[in-house]
Amino acid sequence: MxxxxxxxKPYAQNYGLIYGGYSILVLLLLYFFNYDQNTGISLLSFLINTAIVFIAIHRYKLDNANNLSLSSAIKLGLAIGAIGGLIYAVYMYIHYTYLQPEFITTLKEGLKTQVEAEIERQNLKGEEADTTREIATLFASPFFMATSALISILLKTLFISLVVGLIKKN
Known part of the structure; x- marks a missing residue:
């Protein structure tokens, strides 16, 4: 038999909430302590994110009579990424729309300067220049940033769960 x-599902929900909560905590700490994202913070954050996914897969394997397939590990990692990523993306949109809109303003101004220099360098005129400006503005919106964060988290958890699944599978 x-x-x-x-x-x-319960593992994805629990660890997805932890993943999303941790991601929000990092963003809030960076905001309140006025830090810029740097390599050290990024590396520490990646290690903690890896630990969250690793622990979820490890707990699932233990509770599943020490059985783990690679597909289950990947599904679990992606589910954690989807739940945590959605939580983080929604918060990130709210954060950059209401709590820290000056970040978006500064980002748009810097991007506008770069785009104008590129338009001048490539000698773009009329509709081409307008389209380039519109696309650049799109990249500096809270919605685009939140969507990018969600995609990034999904790719990150896919990679982590693939590696952990290969290590821990039966």
Whole structure:
């Protein structure tokens, strides 16, 4: 008689909430302590994110009678990324729209300067120049930043869960 696998849902929900909460905490700490994102903070954050996914997969394997398939590990990692990423993306949109809108303003001004220099360098005129300006403005919006963060988290958790799944699979 073959043993049924445990549901991934409770593990994904619990660790997805932890992942999203931790991501929000990092953004808030950077904001309140007026830090810029740097390599050290990024590396520490990646290690903690890796630990969250690793612990979730490890707990699932232990609770599933020490059975783990690579597909289950990847599904669990992506589910954690989807839940945590959605929580973080929604908060990030709210953060940059209401709590720190000056960041978006500064980003748009810097991007505008770069775009104008590039338009001048490439000698773009009329509709081409206007389209380039519109696209650049799109990249500096809270919605685009939140969407990019969600995609980034999904890719990160896919990679982490793939590596952890390859290490821990039966």
């Amino acid at each position: 073959e043993q049924q696998e445990l549901s991934l």
